[in-house]
Amino acid sequence: MIKSILLWSFVALLIFGGCNIASAKCLCKQWDKVFPKSDKVLVQKVTFKNRFGLELVGDLYIPKSANKNDKLPAIAISGPFGAVKEQSSGLYAQTLAERGFITLAFDPSYTGESSGFPRHVASPDINTEDFSAAVDYLSTNKNVNPEKIGILGICGFGGFAINAAAIDTRIKATTAVTMYDMTRVSAKGYNDSVDEDARYEMKQNLNKQRTEDFRNGNYKGADGLPEKLTGNEPQFVKDYWGYYKTKRGFHSRSINSNGKWNMTSSLSLINQPILQYSNEIRTPVLIVHGENAHSRYFGEDAFKKLKGDNKELFIVKGANHVDLYDGGDKNAIPFDKIETFYRENLK
Numbered sequence: 001m002i003k004s005i006l007l008w009s010f011v012a013l014l015i016f017g018g019c020n021i022a023s024a025k026c027l028c029k030q031w032d033k034v035f036p037k038s039d040k041v042l043v044q045k046v047t048f049k050n051r052f053g054l055e056l057v058g059d060l061y062i063p064k065s066a067n068k069n070d071k072l073p074a075i076a077i078s079g080p081f082g083a084v085k086e087q088s089s090g091l092y093a094q095t096l097a098e099r100g101f102i103t104l105a106f107d108p109s110y111t112g113e114s115s116g117f118p119r120h121v122a123s124p125d126i127n128t129e130d131f132s133a134a135v136d137y138l139s140t141n142k143n144v145n146p147e148k149i150g151i152l153g154i155c156g157f158g159g160f161a162i163n164a165a166a167i168d169t170r171i172k173a174t175t176a177v178t179m180y181d182m183t184r185v186s187a188k189g190y191n192d193s194v195d196e197d198a199r200y201e202m203k204q205n206l207n208k209q210r211t212e213d214f215r216n217g218n219y220k221g222a223d224g225l226p227e228k229l230t231g232n233e234p235q236f237v238k239d240y241w242g243y244y245k246t247k248r249g250f251h252s253r254s255i256n257s258n259g260k261w262n263m264t265s266s267l268s269l270i271n272q273p274i275l276q277y278s279n280e281i282r283t284p285v286l287i288v289h290g291e292n293a294h295s296r297y298f299g300e301d302a303f304k305k306l307k308g309d310n311k312e313l314f315i316v317k318g319a320n321h322v323d324l325y326d327g328g329d330k331n332a333i334p335f336d337k338i339e340t341f342y343r344e345n346l347k
Helices: 002-016 088-098 124-139 156-167 182-188 196-216 235-244 263-271 296-305 335-345
Strands: 041-049 055-063 072-078 102-106 144-154 173-177 285-290 311-316
Touching (some): 041 088, 055 124, 072 124, 124 144, 156 173, 182 263, 196 263
């Protein structure tokens, strides 16, 4: 009887309290990032809910130089698409916190330590909302000035960040780094190479998979990065592999390192394009892209749609898409430029 009570108590704790049931593990307390810990910042695990009731998990980075009564400018950071906060977004958050900002690197819904089932689902609506939920949290943090909040999105979350800036007027400055428009690439392929007939066939296959998923009671994963390279892959796949599948950027909770996206996630990405109202953004936007990035056209086209004189496209000479995840061997991330952008626009 006692064993049964203890077992039920443990299950109840998983469901109602201490652990994230979606990922079936307690929130990690030790330093498990893919980059070294800075001695200039304090880091604390935080949780907050989005408008869909999903609990997001983030790491809050606070400059040690800050006084406890300070109201600092803050930046919410997420991405790349398929990554976790222990990878690129955490590196950006820690570095910008060293430079005097409170930063929040968070796992999007259905990924990493954040909640949501089935796992590894993407949504243009929910992932845009995730940024606004992070702004909710920062706006009510006692050490943050709610009038000085910016966001930064990397890769696919660069597109979602710009989308969030179009709807959330609390966001005072937005940076999109090595940006993808995930809805465009899902619907049209790279360089818009997928036509209407090919897209229809793709939708037929995905909807067939929906039926199979329902029948089988599980969700098939989409193809991810190969465990080993053959040498015949496109260069950008090799670049991704060199980050996600090696010591450089591998993390066990990262979809791109150690999992697969839910295949039918693509349906909403195909059908619900983002950036429809990005031309109405009135706050400053900085788009940063690598000169040699295969994804550069996403950022350039997004920039063309923006209006006003407070928008900027910054091209990093010699950098590819993945170089802007962690700097690569070129130290390619223009942190001075990004810091200046936020200092000028969160004041």
